[in-house]
Amino acid sequence: MRLLLVEDDDHVAAALSAVLAKHGLSVVHARNGEEALRALLPDAAEPFAVVLLDLGLPDQDGFEVCGRIRKICATPVIMVTARSDVRSRIHGLNLGADDYVVKPYDTGELLARIHAVSRRGAGGGDQPPEDGAVEEPLRLGAVTVELPTRQVSVDGTTVPLTRKEFDLLALLAQRPGVVFRREQIISEVWRTSWEGTGRTLEVHIASLRAKLRMPALIETVRGVGYRLVVPASGQPAAPEPPAS
Incomplete structure (x- = not known):
């Protein structure tokens, strides 16, 4: 499974990427919102199964990045942030995030959520009914x-x-x-x-x-x-x- 990690802290990104790699995930690291958006463009070489999106990015707020992601693709987004208040959670979900994980988190929890949203994203829920049925x-x-x-x-x-x-x-x-x-x-x-x-x-x-x-x-x-x-x-x- 190919995953896009949007995280400005190189040390955090390196540690998390190593853990995810041990569980069979291929991680591409983007350090800011613009890098993430370029990686998600429709003409990108290979699509991502999930985006892990930090909110505290150097060039723009993660909420803004999530909104822009939703305008170019339907890749599942998990917000990973220290912002634990309910208002931030609701705002993120309203912008199109599929899940919201608060730091510090358990690695097992994060992996479970990654697999859950990736399965749902690949589930074909938008397919029309068969045989022309309305x-x-x-x-x-x-x-x-x-x-x-x-x-x-x-x-x-x-x-x-x-x-x-x-x-x-x-x-x-x-x-x-x-x-x-x-x-x-x-x-x-x-x-x-x-x-x-x-x-x-x-x-x-x-x-x-x-x-x-x-x-x-x-x-x-x-x-x-x-x-x-x-x-x-x-x-x-x-x-x-x-x-x-």
Whole structure:
């Protein structure tokens, strides 16, 4: 697996590259945002499976780099940073990051997340249905989810979602009212059983509630997981404090 490491500290990059190499990963090191973007251009010799993106870069903020990456390719991005506040996590995920790892981290955790997002990125989730079949949109009150085109709208207005946000919403929307266990969601959306992904799930739930502006649409079933609640009579769900 080929991986792009965007890290301005040569010592950190060398140490991490050595560890990843021992686990069969081929690492290309970019020291700043512009180097990373050049390496990810569509005409690059060989595509990357994953980008590990530090936020504290010398030429531009990592958030800006993530946004620019999303304009040129769909390569999965894992933000690796010391910024641990929830606002930064949500901002990074909203920009299109697939995961967010806070320093200091366990190497086993990082490897698990790399393999999880790379499997998902190669999973072909954007493929159209076979045999010319057309899937009907899922209509959930004011929310419409179109699975083939991966489009979501609220009252006719398109709501841009990240890959993982869409996958999470689509999973819940296909069986409204059914409670999905946290472990089940993590397995389906992140393709991993690693329990540390739970915090990432909570951040994605919070981001979905904020973007759709319907906090009660996704209900927390304490101690179990989440379910999608269809608003009565097609009306927007009444706001409730988002609990994760």
